[in-house]
Every structure is written in C-alpha cells, then in structure tokens.
Amino acid sequence: MSENKSTINRREFFKGAAMGALGGSVLAMGVYSYSPWRKAQFSPVKRKMADIGACKYVKITNISETSWFNNADLMNDIKGAGGLLVDQYLYNWPPFGDGTGLGKGSYEKGIAKIKHLLPNDVDEAWDITEKLSVHPENAGGYACLIEMEEMNGKQHKYLLDSGWSYKWTHECFKREGIDEMLKNREIEALFISHEHFDHYWGIPVTFKYDPNIPVYIPDTFYPEGLQYLKDSGHTGEVIKVKPGLKPIVPGFATYVFAIPIICRVYGEQSMYFNIKDRGLVSVTGCCHQSIIQFAETAYQEIKYENDELYGVYGGLHVSPFEDWDPKYDDLVLSLGKYDFKKIGCNHCTGIVCAKKFAAAGYPIVKGTARYRSKEDVYLGNGDRIGFGIDV
Amino acid sequence: MERYGVGYLEERKLVKRWPQPMPAIVALVLTLAVFYVTWWIFQDSRGWMRMYTPYVGYMYTRWWLIMLIWMVYIFNYWPFKRSWLENSHPLYKGAILTAISVGILVILIKGFFEGLLGNLGLAYFNPGRLLELPGVTEFFAIEYAALACLMFAAIASWLSPAWVVACEEAPWQNMSQPAKGISILVMTFFLSTMIYFMTMHSHMGILYYPWQYFTSIAPPYWERFADTVSGNFHVSWIMCATVTVWIVETIWERFPFKLIKTTWLRRVTAFFGIIAIAWALHFFLYFAQELTWGQAIRGTRRDFAPDWRWLHVGEMAVFFLVPALFITFYCGNWPKRFSLPTNVLVRTLITAVAAILLYYFYYATSHYFLGTQKGFSHPQQFPMIPTIWLINIWLAHHWFMDNWPGWKMVPKTADEIAADHAEEEARLAEVRWNPTLGWGLGVGAVCGVVIYFIILAVLPWAYESITIIH
Incomplete structure (x- = not known):
C-alpha cells in the first residue's frame, strides 16, 4: 500500500514538474528575452584596431555606374527566367548568349561562341553575342578608377570592376583614357567586387589592354566565374581574397564579406582607405553587405584617423531596381548617426534612395547626369570625387 | 441529418497496415517524393512554373494552407457527405479535395484580393494598379501585391485555426454546416482584416515614395520598440502564434487550457494564452539570434538587420511545426504512456531537438536541391516556403487521404467513440490539484x-x- 502511495506521489510530482518546467521556461522566455536586462548577456565589442596605415588621398573616377539602361527590361528578363534566384549564367544575357532564349543559357555554350576572340577582339565578340543574347542593348556595367597617394608620395592606380557590355565598357574606357593607362601598365591591379554580370562580365575589355594585370577576386567565386578569367585571356596573377581584411598598400585594404547575393553569387569585396587627418573612406561595388555593416565592420576591425568615418563612394545596394521596402527606410533613418562627411553614392543605391538621403540632409555629392546617367541626384558616369583632395 | 465531416477526424480510426515504424517511413518517403516533384513543378527557380520569386510562391503556399484549414476545420468538409468521406478511396478523395482547395485558392487570390479588393479598395493588392505607378516594374508590382496578400495570409493562418482550437467554434459550435463555417469564416476574416490594418498596412504605406502619411500610420507605431519600421516585427509574432496554435492542437492536445473547466474561461484563456506563448517565443528566438550572431544593427541588411531578425524568428518557429505535425500525424502522438503533462513535455523536447536538427539540415543542404542559395539571409531565402509546402502536403495526406497507404481508415463505432470520451475524461480528472x-x-x-x-x-x-x- 505504501509502495503504491509512493508511486502515486512520484507520478503526481512529475506531473506537476512537467507542467512547471513548461510554464517556467515559457515565463522566463517571455519576461527576460526582450527586456533591458538581457543586455547583460552581451559582451562589449572588442575592437581589433588593425593598422592598415594611412594615405594622403583617394580620388575616384566613375567610369560607369549604369549597369543597365532599362530597368523594366532587366526585371522582365529576371521575371521571365524565374526570379532573382536564377543562376546568372542561365539568363542568356550577353556575352554568354547562345541563341536558345531567356533562361535557357549556360556558361559553357555561351563562351564557346566567343572564346576564340578574347581578349583582343572584344568588339567582334560583342557583335556575335549581340545576335545570340537576350537584351544585349540593355547591358551597361559598373567600373571605376581609383587613384591614391601614400604618405611617402608614391601614387597608385587601381580599377574596381570591369563593367558588363564589352561595347559599353570599351567606350567608357576610351572616354576616360583607361585603355591607355592599362596599355602603359599604369594601373596596378583590377579588383573585382563580386561575380555579378554588371561588375565582372566585361573583364575581357581590361585584359585586351593588359592581359597580365593582377586580379583580386573574393575566394567565393563559382566555377564558371573562375573559368571565365582563364577564357578571357588573363595571364596574370589571380589573388583569391578570403573573407576578412586584406591590406594592400599603406592606407588601403580590402575586406571580403561572405554573403549570399541574388542571381547565384556569393561574397563581396569592398575597399577601405584611411585618409590622413580625415578618417575612413569606403569604396564599394554594390555593398550588398550594406554600408552600415561595412562601417560597423571597420569599427570592429581597423584603426583609422580621428576614429571617424569620413566618406563613401559606390553602389550602396539599397534599391537597384528602384524597388522599395520599409527596411530601406531603416537605413535612411539610421545613416545619420554614422556622420559621414561626403557620400558619393550611385549605381545600385537607387535614385529614390538618393533622393531620400538628400531629403534627410545627408551630404550627397551631386553629379552631372552625363553619358546616359539618368539624374544628377548622385554621381554619374564621368563624374569624379576626391577624399583628402579636391577634384 | 447529414453531418458532413463534423467530428470526422476524431471519429475515424486509422489502422496501421504494418507495424511502426514502417507506416511512418512510407508516409515520409511518399510525401517527400510528392514534395519534391511538386516543388520542381511549382516553385523551384530551375523548374517549370518557377513561382519562388519568392513572394508569389510564398503567397500561394500560405493561402493554400489556409484553404485546407477552411475546408477541414471551419467547414468540416462541407458539402461532401459523411458517407462519401468514409467510403471513397483515399487517392480519389485526396485528388478531388486537393483540386477544390486549389480552385478556391485561385478564386480567392485572383477574384477577391486582386479583382475585388485591388480594384475597389486597396490598390496595392492588384499588380496591374501598381504598374501605373511611375518607375515600378512588372516584377515588383507582382511581388508587392503578393506581399500584401501574404501578410494577410499570415494573420488568417493564425486566426482561422485559433477560433476552432482555442474558442471551440463558439458561439456557433452547435450550428449545422455550412452556416457554422460561414459564421466562423466571416468572424476570422473580419478579425484578420482588423489586425491586418493595425499591423501590416503601415508596412505597405511606407513601401511607396513618398510615405503615404494620410492613408497609413507612418512611421509605424512599433518603430522604437521593434527597432525597425518593417512589418516583419508583426510577421514574427503572428507566425509564432500560428505555430503555437498547432502545437497546442497537436502535441499538447489542447493542454493546459483544457484543464480549465469553466467553458468561457477556458476559451478566453486559450485564445490569449496562445498569443502569450507566441510572444514569449517571438522574444526568445530574437534573443537567440542576438546571442549567436551579435546584436542587431538598425539600418544594415541581411543577418544583422532587425527586420530580417524578426522575419527569421518566424522562420525559426516554423521549424518547430514540422516535427510537431509529424509526431501527431504519423507517430500517433507518441509517447502516450505517461501522464498528460509528462507526455506533453516529452513531445515538446523531441520537437525542439528535431527542429534544431531540421534547421541545421535545411541551411547546410537545401541549396543543393531546392534551387535556393546558401546562406541564412539571402533576400530570396525563405525557409517558410518549403516547410509550409511540406506541411500542406502532410495536411492533404492526413486530412484528405487518411494517411494512405500506411494506414486504413475505419470509422469508429459508437462504443469506441464513447470509450475515447471516457478516456479523455479520466485523463483530465487525473490532473487535479494536490x-x-x-x-x-x-x-x-x-x-x-x-x-x-x-x-x-x-x-x-x-x-x-x-x-x-x-
């Protein structure tokens, strides 16, 4: 009888304990998890303060920020091919068009049509791919020339990205004298921000003039992207940059963010320049990681002048397709606290976003709306910006 | 008097054709095969219809879930007669009922949301109307309209089952179909509309430039608390509420609310208790991200953005729902040997462990076979789409096809039904204060x-x- 009673008591106890455990954990979850007390669990940010040195200035020439010319055509292609997850090499966009139509392409079939012409005959290659591709007239591209000077007076020139359309990139290179600089080996390296069509697919135009130029890519490229480097006639060194900080010369480092990006691309490489007596300047291709993440990463990783974020240049990837989302407003509302002194945005920042930035009173550098850039609300094709130097 | 499917789920006996775990394995393999084939046809970005854009595919997935709930939980299979439900072959029954659910789904989206509401009420439900805005492309017009329908669906997928599970169909529980179904549908749709306006409309209002100050509250009232203006804050807790409703209904067997004997108090406590548990989950899963990835940073994107973190709370929550439903549908709500609270605790622990493993498996491997891309926070990474798609298939299999072929449906006799009720009474009586x-x-x-x-x-x-x- 007493054994029976003890069994009953044990059962009763566990019954209560089971209810209590569920109730107690739910109660703790509800009361503590979003309370101010939870912040006691967070450890303070440990700044690594990596010393990348300092430089006198950085000057940027916008070779092209117009990655495509007609947003509706681009989005209709994306929609028709199955959306923003579709592998970019399948769209049948130039230069990998094979004549089979939207969403049915492949890198192998596309490159086979033009490989024999790369890199020297890029114009002829484009003539061929124009006939085989979807919306070849819509292709533009993103590229900029970066000029910087070290504290000892040594000057450097770099290219960030190499556009998309061979025809458009070639035209822009000639307009800004990039072709001659490459030919004269004045440009020390080509940095590819990420594998997207509008930043990367125009590389043969760079290699036409300097096939031996060192190329820095994020080490997250897909096999097709790596093969394209070879098929484009590149003969120089390829530096695959792992996620994290990579110092290049005093005052200049790149940082690779391991992030997934639309159209099956992974990883983005952006640039930090530490300008003497001014602060940190961020130069980006698309900045898929977001400018605030880029700034926060700088805060955690590197030491910079005056502990100030001084300027920004490049695409900030807010509304590249002129779409909008309330989360973009979070950026517009929050950017002010980072106190950038000079914002040279364009490209995938989006015109609506630039207008919202301007309305919020941020120091947006206006452009001239030349060479097919649509509005002067931000820096357009052929425009220049300097950080630590007047241009 | 014709009962249609009233009480059908409780009054059917699913007899295993083979000893466990064979029926569960067969059901899993079969439903996963159906999942993958249909995923390829409808959703996969490499497949046929490529609806995973993502919002179009997500919206249809979410509303299809609600169609299944409406047909079974609210309308009790009306207008199908009880004899048809009991005597038709599961394949035939499954095909007919699934086809009807899809038919209603298309009528609802195209007819009600896009046609009626989008043309006569709120323009953002209609892609055609949105295209008239300068600068909006067709792709985003469709996406924005799908997003609006989707946000409505999130609320409806919580309230529709909640009215049955928590409120026990009150006050229409004794009414015959279709009057009961229509009453509950109107009530839950009305509540969904109210909550939509208070939680999601402001999100849509600031989706357009300039902010639509005069038609929606902008910036939204939750901005400071949630650290974002995005409606994902509400998507998060509403998704948690949806998951909680089903956990209460399945592995918790409506425990602990069914211990309350006073009817009105039980219903009110269950309805708001589910919301309270959902909010606890909502806060905890956000905190879990802060502890692993670090504190969110407002204005940034991807895995550090507060709006994405809130969305991810909902995504994490749905990983709990998958094993919970599997335990109930295919494992007979194992275990049943202990007292009710202990059974509930054990099932909850199993579900939590399985959810963590599923989360790991999804993010480690899904990009190899779903046509998605690796990474937690890719803008097109929506684990709620494949998980709810699989859940929909399980619901159709369990509700429409009686778990065929692993189980055979046999209607319970009056004695068996009475014995079930007596057993339930005894189980409840066992949990008494001492x-x-x-x-x-x-x-x-x-x-x-x-x-x-x-x-x-x-x-x-x-x-x-x-x-x-x-």
Whole structure:
C-alpha cells in the first residue's frame, strides 16, 4: 500500500514538474528575452584596431555606374527566367548568349561562341553575342578608377570592376583614357567586387589592354566565374581574397564579406582607405553587405584617423531596381548617426534612395547626369570625387 | 441529418497496415517524393512554373494552407457527405479535395484580393494598379501585391485555426454546416482584416515614395520598440502564434487550457494564452539570434538587420511545426504512456531537438536541391516556403487521404467513440490539484527558469562550435 502511495506521489510530482518546467521556461522566455536586462548577456565589442596605415588621398573616377539602361527590361528578363534566384549564367544575357532564349543559357555554350576572340577582339565578340543574347542593348556595367597617394608620395592606380557590355565598357574606357593607362601598365591591379554580370562580365575589355594585370577576386567565386578569367585571356596573377581584411598598400585594404547575393553569387569585396587627418573612406561595388555593416565592420576591425568615418563612394545596394521596402527606410533613418562627411553614392543605391538621403540632409555629392546617367541626384558616369583632395 | 465531416477526424480510426515504424517511413518517403516533384513543378527557380520569386510562391503556399484549414476545420468538409468521406478511396478523395482547395485558392487570390479588393479598395493588392505607378516594374508590382496578400495570409493562418482550437467554434459550435463555417469564416476574416490594418498596412504605406502619411500610420507605431519600421516585427509574432496554435492542437492536445473547466474561461484563456506563448517565443528566438550572431544593427541588411531578425524568428518557429505535425500525424502522438503533462513535455523536447536538427539540415543542404542559395539571409531565402509546402502536403495526406497507404481508415463505432470520451475524461480528472503536484509544479517552474538560463549560456558556445554553412 505504501509502495503504491509512493508511486502515486512520484507520478503526481512529475506531473506537476512537467507542467512547471513548461510554464517556467515559457515565463522566463517571455519576461527576460526582450527586456533591458538581457543586455547583460552581451559582451562589449572588442575592437581589433588593425593598422592598415594611412594615405594622403583617394580620388575616384566613375567610369560607369549604369549597369543597365532599362530597368523594366532587366526585371522582365529576371521575371521571365524565374526570379532573382536564377543562376546568372542561365539568363542568356550577353556575352554568354547562345541563341536558345531567356533562361535557357549556360556558361559553357555561351563562351564557346566567343572564346576564340578574347581578349583582343572584344568588339567582334560583342557583335556575335549581340545576335545570340537576350537584351544585349540593355547591358551597361559598373567600373571605376581609383587613384591614391601614400604618405611617402608614391601614387597608385587601381580599377574596381570591369563593367558588363564589352561595347559599353570599351567606350567608357576610351572616354576616360583607361585603355591607355592599362596599355602603359599604369594601373596596378583590377579588383573585382563580386561575380555579378554588371561588375565582372566585361573583364575581357581590361585584359585586351593588359592581359597580365593582377586580379583580386573574393575566394567565393563559382566555377564558371573562375573559368571565365582563364577564357578571357588573363595571364596574370589571380589573388583569391578570403573573407576578412586584406591590406594592400599603406592606407588601403580590402575586406571580403561572405554573403549570399541574388542571381547565384556569393561574397563581396569592398575597399577601405584611411585618409590622413580625415578618417575612413569606403569604396564599394554594390555593398550588398550594406554600408552600415561595412562601417560597423571597420569599427570592429581597423584603426583609422580621428576614429571617424569620413566618406563613401559606390553602389550602396539599397534599391537597384528602384524597388522599395520599409527596411530601406531603416537605413535612411539610421545613416545619420554614422556622420559621414561626403557620400558619393550611385549605381545600385537607387535614385529614390538618393533622393531620400538628400531629403534627410545627408551630404550627397551631386553629379552631372552625363553619358546616359539618368539624374544628377548622385554621381554619374564621368563624374569624379576626391577624399583628402579636391577634384 | 447529414453531418458532413463534423467530428470526422476524431471519429475515424486509422489502422496501421504494418507495424511502426514502417507506416511512418512510407508516409515520409511518399510525401517527400510528392514534395519534391511538386516543388520542381511549382516553385523551384530551375523548374517549370518557377513561382519562388519568392513572394508569389510564398503567397500561394500560405493561402493554400489556409484553404485546407477552411475546408477541414471551419467547414468540416462541407458539402461532401459523411458517407462519401468514409467510403471513397483515399487517392480519389485526396485528388478531388486537393483540386477544390486549389480552385478556391485561385478564386480567392485572383477574384477577391486582386479583382475585388485591388480594384475597389486597396490598390496595392492588384499588380496591374501598381504598374501605373511611375518607375515600378512588372516584377515588383507582382511581388508587392503578393506581399500584401501574404501578410494577410499570415494573420488568417493564425486566426482561422485559433477560433476552432482555442474558442471551440463558439458561439456557433452547435450550428449545422455550412452556416457554422460561414459564421466562423466571416468572424476570422473580419478579425484578420482588423489586425491586418493595425499591423501590416503601415508596412505597405511606407513601401511607396513618398510615405503615404494620410492613408497609413507612418512611421509605424512599433518603430522604437521593434527597432525597425518593417512589418516583419508583426510577421514574427503572428507566425509564432500560428505555430503555437498547432502545437497546442497537436502535441499538447489542447493542454493546459483544457484543464480549465469553466467553458468561457477556458476559451478566453486559450485564445490569449496562445498569443502569450507566441510572444514569449517571438522574444526568445530574437534573443537567440542576438546571442549567436551579435546584436542587431538598425539600418544594415541581411543577418544583422532587425527586420530580417524578426522575419527569421518566424522562420525559426516554423521549424518547430514540422516535427510537431509529424509526431501527431504519423507517430500517433507518441509517447502516450505517461501522464498528460509528462507526455506533453516529452513531445515538446523531441520537437525542439528535431527542429534544431531540421534547421541545421535545411541551411547546410537545401541549396543543393531546392534551387535556393546558401546562406541564412539571402533576400530570396525563405525557409517558410518549403516547410509550409511540406506541411500542406502532410495536411492533404492526413486530412484528405487518411494517411494512405500506411494506414486504413475505419470509422469508429459508437462504443469506441464513447470509450475515447471516457478516456479523455479520466485523463483530465487525473490532473487535479494536490500538495505533491504543487511541489512538483514549483520545482518544475524553477527548473524551467534554470534551463532557460542554461540555454542562454550554451547558445553562443554551441553556435561557435558548429559550422552550419560551409
């Protein structure tokens, strides 16, 4: 009888304990998890303060920020091919068009049509791919020339990205004298921000003039992207940059963010320049990681002048397709606290976003709306910006 | 009088054709095969219809879930007669009922949301109307309209089952179909509309430039509390509420609310209790991300953005729903040998462990076979789409096809139904207040709080020790 009673008591106890455990954990979850007390669990940010040195200035020439010319055509292609997850090499966009139509392409079939012409005959290659591709007239591209000077007076020139359309990139290179600089080996390296069509697919135009130029890519490229480097006639060194900080010369480092990006691309490489007596300047291709993440990463990783974020240049990837989302407003509302002194945005920042930035009173550098850039609300094709130097 | 499917799920006996675990394995393999084939046809970005854009595919997935709930939980299979439900072959029944659910789905989206509401009420439900805005492309016009329908669906997928599970169909529980179904549908749709306006409309209002100050509250009232203007804050807790409703209905067997004997109090407590549990989950899953990835940073994107973190709370929550439903549908709500509270606790623990494993498996491997891309926070990474798609298939299999072929449906006899009721009464009577139970309750509550803090301590270490995405 007493054994029976003890069994009953044990059962009763566990019954209560089971209810209590569920109730107690739910109660703790509800009361503590979003309370101010939870912040006691967070450890303070440990700044690594990596010393990348300092430089006198950085000057940027916008070779092209117009990655495509007609947003509706681009989005209709994306929609028709199955959306923003579709592998970019399948769209049948130039230069990998094979004549089979939207969403049915492949890198192998596309490159086979033009490989024999790369890199020297890029114009002829484009003539061929124009006939085989979807919306070849819509292709533009993103590229900029970066000029910087070290504290000892040594000057450097770099290219960030190499556009998309061979025809458009070639035209822009000639307009800004990039072709001659490459030919004269004045440009020390080509940095590819990420594998997207509008930043990367125009590389043969760079290699036409300097096939031996060192190329820095994020080490997250897909096999097709790596093969394209070879098929484009590149003969120089390829530096695959792992996620994290990579110092290049005093005052200049790149940082690779391991992030997934639309159209099956992974990883983005952006640039930090530490300008003497001014602060940190961020130069980006698309900045898929977001400018605030880029700034926060700088805060955690590197030491910079005056502990100030001084300027920004490049695409900030807010509304590249002129779409909008309330989360973009979070950026517009929050950017002010980072106190950038000079914002040279364009490209995938989006015109609506630039207008919202301007309305919020941020120091947006206006452009001239030349060479097919649509509005002067931000820096357009052929425009220049300097950080630590007047241009 | 024709009963249609009233009480059908409770009054059917699913007899295993083989000993366990064979029926569960067969059901899993079969439903996964159907999942993958249909995923390829409808959703996969490499497949046929490529609806995973993502919002179009997500919206149809979510509303299809609600169609299934409406047909079974609210309308009790009306207008199909009980004899048809009991005597038709599961394949035939499944095909007919699934086809009808899809038909209603298309009528609802195209007819009600896009046609009626989008043309006569709120323009953002209609892609054609949105295209008239300068600069909006067709792709985003369709996406924005799908997003609006989707946000409505999130609320409806919580309230539709909640009215049955928590409120026990009151006050229409004794009404015959279709009057009962129509009444509950109108009530839940009305509540969904109200909550939509208070939680999601402001999100849509600031989706356009300039902010639509005069038609929606902008910036939204939750901005400071949630650290974002995005409606994902509400998507998060509403998704948690949806998951909680189903956990209460399945592995919790409506425990602990069914212990309350006073009818009105039980219903009110269940309805708001589910919301309270959902909010606890909502806060905890956000906190879990802060502990593993670090504090969110407003204005940034991807895995550090507060709006994405809130969305991810909903995504994490749905991983709990998958094993919970599997345990109920295919494992007979195992275990059943202990007391009701202990059974519930054991099932909850199993579900939590399985959810963590499923989360790991999804992010480590899904990009190899779903046509998605690796990474937690890719803008097109929506684990709620494949998980709810699979859940929909399970619902169709369990509700429309009686778990065929692993199980055979046999209607329970009157004696068996009476025995079920007696057993349920006995189980409830077993959980009665006594001092020993009180001690257990107190000790258990302390243990629950301690376990919570242990989890908080372990989470950062565990995340650092495991690489999910290579």
